[in-house]
Amino acid sequence: MSKLSRDDVAHVARLAMLELDDAEIDAFTEQLGSVLATADDMAALDLDSVVPAHHPLGLVNVMRPDVVQPSLDRDEVLAQAPAAEDGRFCVPPALGEQ
Amino acid sequence: MSGVASPAAAGSVSDIANAVTNGERSAVSVVDAHLARIDDHEGAVHAFNLVTADAARATAAAIDERLAAGEDVGPLAGVPVAIKDNMCTRGVPTTCSSKILDGWRPPYDATVVERLASAGAIMVGKTNLDEFAMGSSTENSAFGPTHNPWQLDRVPGGSSGGSAAAVAAGFTPLSLGSDTGGSIRQPASLCGVVGVKPTYGAVSRYGLIAFGSSLDQIGPFTTTVADSALTMDVIGGHDPRDATSSTESFGSLVDVLDRGVDGLRVGLISEMTGGVIDGIAEDVLARVRAAAEALEAAGATVGEVSVPSSVYGLPAYYMVAPAEASSNLARFDGVRYGLRVDGPNTAAMHTASRTAGFGPEVKRRIMLGTYALSAGYRDAYYGSAQKVRTLITQDFDRAYADFDVLLAPSSPTTAFELGAKTADPLTMYLNDVCTIPSNLSGQPSMSVPFGVGDDGLPIGVQILAPLMGEPVMFQTAAVLENAQEDAS
């Protein structure tokens, strides 16, 4: 694998919606790089014909009947929200000033 | 620095339940006694994020009334229990030891919490953990570290350090933890208590705040093997709200405890007991060998067995668990619950909330997992890791063709000093090297205290079993526990 760069780390931070300062980017570049280096050990294994893991007990087709169950009380739900208005969750505008 | 450990101080789960059921003790008096002990030593240990004293007393009083009315309260009548603070408790703050869940009170109970309550157990508090269960020392908590009750300048292990410490300190005879890569077994080992990671799917995950969904399992900490068996009987079994929950049953574990190990084939995992995996302390290895000898003395046959791909467990785990975590922790975005740091638009608000709400280790794992899944790298990292899981499972299956249970260390060392490993995350990750393979394969394993190390601190031996092999695992654990008592 190619070496993890500062730009990679900055890109991943944007995907993960985390803001990192320069020192954090430096630290993560080094730390994540060394974890990835150990992960590169897996390349030594011949995995071509190996099936990826799935549920250890081999469960398939676990489904529920289409039957209505009680929903939550709206007041209880919205009491947990950082902001709510008019029975709904309130957030800043989608495309407000950058 | 001395300690306040006294696992026996809490009494055993079964003794308390019997005494309360028979009317020898009231549930209120039990709870009061435990709350008093918490009052005395919690300041030194910091096992809890929250002690729910008033609610516990009220629940105890209600249980006493029901008993007085002749009702059957359940097999855990009056038993004080501590719940790791990553399991949802209705109306009671549930934090994952993270600032991002600031103020959140779940509107529902986790299935295990429900089952404990309906068995008569009484929650006395929510225990500290590494933030979102990411860590091996309970130092990654937004609310400060938990101290090992045996020696307060040592870590209790992690991530369920608060739950392990609560039992070791005699605060409660029972607590629940969650184990994604060793988070029950390693702290159980470091705190000298019994800790169980059940078969994946044996205990419902509904209400457990997910870290690595394909790896997470809930299990008990207790002072005795029998108490863990009793707890497993209560919390285990199919739950229709968890689609990964097992539909099979291995039956009551209490019933298998006296079966002995006569004729049982016990395998020592050679990679973890002979130097292939570095960094396992000599005193720990000595105790594992002693455990093998004790089982042999009790009638088992002992051999060595290789699980070669287990050496790839650590790298595979550190791709799969962070990958799943990066997705599981996306929902903490400041919209519906928990911390919000405002911003001029939704995206800025998300970023500001997450940046302020998550601690460094959580950010590190989210970053790692996001990268492991990102375009161009997913196959090499996440994809390969999922294949390595298959190889490890196949290796275990081969081992179980010749052996009924396997033995390994639970932790490479005894409890280390607070701060000793915080500087280098990779060193910290090595704590899980012996426990991770069971999470990757989904197979059960547990840590049973078996003596102490050169520093006088507890050492646990890990017993591993095939899928749904809890009965043979517990039957082995019971023998080991007796041997330990005989020796001491």
Place this chain on the structure above:
Amino acid sequence: MTDTATDRREPTLPDGWELVCGLEVHVELSTATKLFCGCPNEFGSEPNTNVCPTCLGLPGSLPVMNADAVTSAMRLGRAINCTVKPSVMARKNYFYPDMPKDFQTSQYDQPTNENGWLDLPDGTRIEVERAHIEEDTGKSTHVGGDGRITSAEYSLIDYNRAGVPLLEIVSQPDIRTAEEAKAYVAELRGIVLALDVSDARMEEGSMRVDANVSVRPIGSDELRTRCEIKNINSLSSLGRAIVHEANRHVDLWTTGERPMQETRHWDEEAGRTRSGRSKEDAEDYRYFPEPDLTPLIPTAADLEAVDVSIPELPSAVRSRLADAAGVAPTEVSVLVDRGQAGFALDTIDAGADPTRVLVHLTNNLADGTGEMDPAAFAALVSMEVGGELSSTQTKEVLADMVVTGRTPDAVASEKGFEAMDTGELDGILDGLIADHPSEWERFCSGDDGDAKKMSGFFTGQIMKATRGQADGKVVAQLLNTRKP
């Protein structure tokens, strides 16, 4: 089948250019509950009342798959000729406040349905790449400013729709005209309605269409940069949006520019598409299998049950009706889309003249057949064809029957629409001949043109005298017999 560029050219494009269009159609399944929880799947409830830990994405919650949603998905898949396969739910990771978990549980590399097709009424075959199961998002309302997303002061979110089951049906880029796109969606809608898996209402959003549009020079088989058009709320908007976007692309290519790959929104009022915000980082959804759900592996018995449960689909109904009526399938597609094919077939089976049946249904019964049953309708058509009722009378009787469900005899006699007997008409004609001798002479011995003209004159006079109650055919016959 018509599959050449010349036959299937979008007529609004300049010469030499071809439309290349694929559609992504989202259909909301009309299950009782959501995809992963027991909350009601209901349109129009009070905001945030159909929510639970799972569909709110609360920490610790887990999804459990709705069995009926999977069955509906397989039924639709089979109905559009897909292979139904073992499938795996996957997480599509991106941040979006309407999406409570900040990932969408969908299907990625192992969808339930793959490689199907759908034949349009004119025989054009559109290939379907896949039809997969996924969950819907909640709904934001943008508050403040002028109500548009771009100027809102804040947004309010309702999660009632979050977790509602969706099927996403993805076509290959096989569509060559805006009309084909509309026909494809209409056909798909007809199938969905026949299966009764969704109410498929575009206006209410239970059927949503995104169009991937690009253009290329005729004769080329390249796939040029495409734009995805969203916010299309009706079939006619779909046609307009595609025409607009395709022409925009041609303009760009011919002026030496090139379209950017992007999402665009259809602005119905302005009649144009507008650019969505371009993203700094390319989308990277980091798909991986959903660890909280198990694979879906249909058994042979499941597949058989699915096949057995599929009713006759619009294309089959169309050909059956077209055969029965002796017309081309395209001529009956309106009736089939309207759900009147069964009624038409029953009426024809009851012995009615197929052409008149189709004409009445198409033109006079667009709002439905009401209380009328096919046997009564057949009787009415026979009375009309047999000359007992004029076409004007027939329409009037029909309107009554739709409302009251009475027989045509009863309605006709109540209205006094007794058929004129020939004797009565004879008498009227005698009077007319006496009053208009020269016209009668021209009818009897004029050249063909003149005779025809006078035939019209006498017919008109008879109709006038009978206030339209005489049957045109009977009158014509009478005139011929009286001709010396």
